[in-house]
Amino acid sequence: MIAYSTTAIYNLFVREQAAEALDQQYLPQAEYDAILTRYPVNFYSPNLFIRIGLLILTFVIQLFSFGIGVLLFQSLSDIFLAGLAIFFALLVYVALEYMVKTNKHFRSGVDDALLWGAAGALFGGISYITKAGDLANCILVFIIALYGAIRFADRLMSLTAYIALLGIVFFACIKLGPFVKNFLPFVVMGISALIYFLVKRLNSFTDNHLYHQCLSIISIATMLGFYAGGNYFIVRELSNELFNLDLAPNETIPFGWLFWVFTFIIPVIYLGRGIQQKSSVKIRVGLLLIAAIVFTVRYYYSILAIEIYMSIAGIVLIVIAYGLTRYLKIPKHGFTNIDLGSADAVAKSQIESLFVASTFNSQPADVGNTNFGGGNFGGGGSSGEF
């Protein structure tokens, strides 16, 4: 089923586990080395940055290879070019299988780019020839992405498959007529919940190491999808847009109160369950969605100006964080404020510093349009945007 060698994936899984144990100093180095020799991994998986480079270049090669094909047959009709895209997709797919089977590429950037290139060309070609509508497009994406996810355990493919599935449900409900349309939010929530529990079941199988990353991505997506299905803002604005309700600004939708309840209660449940189960994934999703509550409320009931909200929210967040820091000075109830991660603090703050540099406005406002500083460099420019 899976294209990569299952033994090698299992060995990689064991190595990751051992590395984690070594990192937390449960294992001596000698035992770790013994594990490495006993569990060899023959994959070609280069460094992350090299992977990015290989990914970009493989896309460039594919693009221009297809371009040459188009140049050769440019006089022919569009349908023929769509057929060429499908043929191209098959070629790329063969190359992908070859790279994986013979050259043992595993998340090397090359296999990622070939997989996405093949999937994209296949979808484009078929969709163009069949003149597919919304529903058919979603079904097509779902089939291709599901295949990609199963065969290559690609995380982004599995996420795409889930989103396409939601799309199928969405367009199918719209097609089924006005009665079913009313239940659309509940159908989306139901499907998401169903997949969430299905994924949980799948995760309990012993050989889940093949797909555990795909499954955890999908489970996060279903948690978000479940909330999106019940969020007042999304339901109201989408139904207004799609079903031409022409709601007045302060008019509500049928069952509006129910969606307000969902809007408030789901993030709290996620957060609560996360704290109870000590699941950092649920805690993070819960925190993210609490921000969604704030945005939803503020959208309909804006009493104060945005900057007042920002300032108040900022102060509240700082106070909460301060309180938590004080509270967790000594670890309590299985929670700690100490960073248990492996990467050292300098590396993390390097990344963080880039966020700081790009998000904080570090230029004094309105210092003037002309900048006379830096006489050495000819007076400095004025076209830089502050």
Add this chain to the structure above:
Amino acid sequence: MCFEINICTTFNYNYIEMNQQVFEQLRNEGLIADASFANIKTNQEHSLLSVHWEIKTLLYLGVLLLSGGLGILVYKNIDTIGHQVILLFIALICGGCYFYCVKNKKAFSIKRVTAPNTLFDYILLLACCTFIIFIGYLQFQYQLFGNRYGLASFFPMVVLFFSAYYFDHLGVLSMAIVNLAGWLGITVTPVSVLTANDFNNSRIIFTGLALGVLLIAMAWATRKRKIKQHFELSYANFGTHILLISCLAAMFHFDSVYLLWFVLLAVLIFYFYNKAMADKSFYFILVTTLYAYIGFTYVVFDLLDKIGAYNLSILYIGFLYFILSGIGLILFLMSTNKKIKAV
């Protein structure tokens, strides 16, 4: 480079839950001792969940929202509420934050000093942001620096650099570098370096080149003099990008003598590539390779253009160039990857 490996693990970070079955199997195979297994088992049962990064994110968002909110507040109410009231309020926050930092900081050292607690870094960040707002407001309302606008951005920059070194804060250092570039008239934030600058302006290009050289020199001096060595990467990162982008811009802008600029680009690439190899830095290998590729491609296409202007066969050659050069670069990157890992 040690922190680069860590950057990789940070990005590749998958939530790894230790799986007891695996360790049981490893014990049965005699690969791990009973003591280690018992160690893992007890720790599994009493495991701690770290909320360190969640708290840090809350603080980060808090500071971001508060300083953003205050910034807009000042901007909007610049004519309505009393200036003194606003100024006093911002000064209080700024002063309070700086006071906290001075009081809680560890002793200064030219080596790396860790923050005394999680809160410290963000309080300092808030102090720096409010200080910038404060100076900007003073300048706008009272023309503190008169018409010497350069001084109005020079002064906060000095304070930022001082804060970065005095309190040892990488984020503030990045802000200071961005501010330095702003004082010279260019934008170097990662998101907008390409969009916010007008690289058709020769003055911007020369400023960018000079700034890049200055930052690279700072990176070099930081390592050589062993003053806050962990600051090197910030200088080198901004410096490399701005220098190579300016050099490429110069190639495109002064197209009558672009080959001269290409020679300069080649020299720079040679320097950065060797440095990256010596530091075993995959990141800088990738960056220099991509910039070199862009420059080289420009030269190739200019030559193709000169041979036969917009002839169809030239188009084929161009497409073939991309395919072949792409394959060539892939092989190059793969062998470089191997070389670095082998050492």
